[in-house]
Amino acid sequence: MGIGDFFKKQIDKQLELGKQEREKLSKSDPTQPKAPIQSQRSEEDVIRGYKERRKEKRRNIFIGIVCIFALLYAIGSSTDSDNSTKSPYPEIEEDLTNWIPTGFNSWTEDSNVAWRWLENKEFKCDSDRACTGIMVVAKDGCSRNLYAEVSILDKKSVQIGYTNDTVSSALSMQESKLVFNTYEEGANSFRLSKISCF
Numbered sequence: 119m120g121i122g123d124f125f126k127k128q129i130d131k132q133l134e135l136g137k138q139e140r141e142k143l144s145k146s147d148p149t150q151p152k153a154p155i156q157s158q159r160s161e162e163d164v165i166r167g168y169k170e171r172r173k174e175k176r177r178n179i180f181i182g183i184v185c186i187f188a189l190l191y192a193i194g195s196s197t198d199s200d201n202s203t204k205s206p207y208p209e210i211e212e213d214l215t216n217w218i219p220t221g222f223n224s225w226t227e228d229s230n231v232a233w234r235w236l237e238n239k240e241f242k243c244d245s246d247r248a249c250t251g252i253m254v255v256a257k258d259g260c261s262r263n264l265y266a267e268v269s270i271l272d273k274k275s276v277q278i279g280y281t282n283d284t285v286s287s288a289l290s291m292q293e294s295k296l297v298f299n300t301y302e303e304g305a306n307s308f309r310l311s312k313i314s315c316f
Contacts, residue, residue, distance in 0.1 A: 261287060279302050
């Protein structure tokens with residue numbers, strides 16, 4: 119049975135009760151003292167009262183639904199905040215540079231490569247030349263070639279040329295020395311500009 123049928127039966131029942139009450143009153147003995155009639159309700163009053171009760175029920179149902187949704191939202195919010203609770207243990211980020219030997223620098227363009235400038239006692243320039251050198255280490259090695267390039271700078275740090283050096287391959291964690299020579303007369307300093315390991 120639908121809600122509409124239910125309410126229709128309720129109205130019919132109210133109308134029937136009202137009708138029976140009226141019939142009782144009309145059949146009563148006029149010599150008998152009548153009980154004071156408080157207020158007789160017409161069919162319209164019954165229907166109006168029913169409609170008001172129905173409106174109130176709808177309002178109560180609506181308020182109940184709103185309360186249920188508010189409660190569900192509050193429970194969901196508290197669950198989300200509980201899930202986002204941070205662990206009491208600090209997050210440990212993997213250190214990708216822990217393999218780099220002391221004194222070496224990570225090459226920013228390749229995390230497999232580390233390098234350092236050679237000290238003066240580690241290399242020697244040929245006569246009439248300016249030179250410098252680097253030591254390179256590759257974590258995973260360089261299977262075919264290890265190449266490096268330096269820019270040549272004058273006294274005002276203006277780039278006036280470049281020079282390079284290469285080795286055929288490098289084993290994992292093997293130190294490779296590369297020396298850069300130049301005949302540039304104005305050479306005053308060097309800047310490492312490229313390392314390729316492949």
